[in-house]
Amino acid sequence: MGVCCPGLDPASSPVLQGWLTSPVVERLRPRVVASARVSLHGVAPAAQAWLVAVLHRLHPDRPVVAITDTLKAQEQLHADAATWLDGERPQFFPAWDTLPQESRLPHADIISERLETLIALRRAPAGPRACPLVVTSVTAVQQRTFTPED
Numbered sequence: 001m002g003v004c005c006p007g008l009d010p011a012s013s014p015v016l017q018g019w020l021t022s023p024v025v026e027r028l029r030p031r032v033v034a035s036a037r038v039s040l041h042g043v044a045p046a047a048q049a050w051l052v053a054v055l056h057r058l059h060p061d062r063p064v065v066a067i068t069d070t071l072k073a074q075e076q077l078h079a080d081a082a083t084w085l086d087g088e089r090p091q092f093f094p095a096w097d098t099l100p101q102e103s104r105l106p107h108a109d110i111i112s113e114r115l116e117t118l119i120a121l122r123r124a125p126a127g128p129r130a131c132p133l134v135v136t137s138v139t140a141v142q143q144r145t146f147t148p149e150d
Helices: 025-034 043-059 073-082 107-120 138-142
Strands: 066-067 091-093 132-137
Touching: 025 043, 043 066, 043 073, 043 132, 066 073, 066 138, 073 132, 091 107, 107 132, 132 138
Parallel strands: 066 132, 091 132
Antiparallel strands: none
């Protein structure tokens, strides 16, 4: 998984290019700007990754965070969004696989993915297309992590 591609034009994906100027997306744009939140409730599961990819392309100057209800949904949305983004890999922010009171460390892949995502978010204001698309779960965003200063 990697950070968004620096210097990439927001409309460069041939798959999404035509959709970015469609009437549906044009009606969505002011709603997103006004509230900064979009609920995917009521959106068909097959269309959710497309919508997340479109939102990411519409707002290349700020991070887009897609929050799912389960790990399985997170994995599916992550894979599908990567397909819509034509090779660009969204960040995957997993939940810890251990409980706070357990004496074992989380799996190294989970630590790595969480740190990679936090670093990408910290570096986000560096320039155009530097802002990541993050796919996570409700559980993961409720768990403690480092502060931006750390």
